[in-house]
Structures are given as structure tokens and as C-alpha cells.
Amino acid sequence: MTQRSARIFSTILLVIVFLPVSRLLINRYYYSWFGVALNQVGLCDCKALHFPQHPVKLKFLINTNELATSLSSNPYYQLSRAPGDNIHLTITRKFGEVPYTFTFDNGDDYRNDSGTKFDVRLADNFRTPNSKIEDNGYTMIDDLAVTDEQKRQLKSDIFVTCEWNIKFPL
Numbered sequence: 276m277t278q279r280s281a282r283i284f285s286t287i288l289l290v291i292v293f294l295p296v297s298r299l300l301i302n303r304y305y306y307s308w309f310g311v312a313l314n315q316v317g318l319c320d321c322k323a324l325h326f327p328q329h330p331v332k333l334k335f336l337i338n339t340n341e342l343a344t345s346l347s348s349n350p351y352y353q354l355s356r357a358p359g360d361n362i363h364l365t366i367t368r369k370f371g372e373v374p375y376t377f378t379f380d381n382g383d384d385y386r387n388d389s390g391t392k393f394d395v396r397l398a399d400n401f402r403t404p405n406s407k408i409e410d411n412g413y414t415m416i417d418d419l420a421v422t423d424e425q426k427r428q429l430k431s432d433i434f435v436t437c438e439w440n441i442k443f444p445l
Contacts, residue, residue: 321399324409346366378392
């Protein structure tokens with residue numbers, strides 16, 4: 276192999292490796308090309324935070340009264356619960372125009388097992404990078420009045436996914 280052909284081969288190899296890696300990095304941290312592509316063909320309506328098992332049952336019980344008290348003075352959060360309800364708590368925070376909602380449920384099904392049902396709801400723009408969506412969710416978790424170990428558990432299972440828009444004719 277001549278020096279010229281070796282240089283051409285190495286350039287082609289570099290391009291073959293560099294382009295996909297750079298696109299993945301840009302997709303994750305800057306602009307979601309995959310979300311746009313999936314939206315253009317009608318498959319992705321929006322992006323959302325999810326858990327492998329939805330909703331997730333935590334390994335610990337969250338005191339919703341303490342949580343509500345600690346967040347009530349924070350102007351970024353809106354808290355929702357029925358008067359006198361010490362079992363359910365819904366926390367909402369807007370990032371831009373997108374509301375992120377966490378729901379905590381200590382209902383009978385969960386209290387007996389010493390665990391709280393935790394659910395996340397949001398529908399972010401399909402162009403938003405995954406890392407931005409994760410960071411917003413992590414910011415909300417960091418603001419919760421729970422231990423560091425509990426925060427780690429809440430963060431450990433969260434991942435970003437596309438809300439699929441696939442309709443099958445019957």
C-alpha cells in the first residue's frame with residue numbers, strides 16, 4: 276500500500292468513526308436529531324422521563340407532609356393535594372413552558388409494604404436533548420427533602436424516551 280492510499284484509507288476510517296460518534300454526542304447534549312427525525316415520520320410526539328416499571332414503587336416511605344412543608348416556600352413549585360390528604364402529593368415545576376410533575380402516593384397498597392409509589396409526568400419537546408430533560412428531573416429530585424441515598428434511588432432508574440405515536444388499524 277502506498278503512502279497516498281494509506282492516507283486516504285485513514286481519512287475514510289476517521290470519517291466513518293467520527294461522524295456517528297459526533298452525531299450521538301450532539302444528539303445527547305445539544306440538539307435531538309433523532310427526536311426530530313422520528314417526529315417527521317410521525318413516530319415521536321414528545322420526549323418524557325420514564326422508569327423501567329411505570330410507576331415505580333420506592334424502597335422507602337416518603338413523608339408527604341414533610342415534603343410539602345419543605346417545598347411550600349420554594350416559588351418554583353406548585354403543590355397539589357386534597358384538603359386533609361396526608362397520603363397523596365403532586366409536585367409540579369415548570370422548566371420553560373414545560374411542566375414536570377412528580378406524584379407521591381402512600382396509599383394502603385404501598386404503605387403496608389413500606390414504600391411510596393412514585394410517578395413522573397411530562398411531555399417535553401422532541402428537539403430537547405436527553406441530557407437537558409434528565410437534568411431538569413434531577414434538579415427536582417435534588418430539591419426534595421429526602422436523604423442522599425433516597426435521591427440516588429430516585430435518579431437511578433430514570434431514563435428519557437420518546438412518546439411513540441404508533442396507531443395500528445383494527
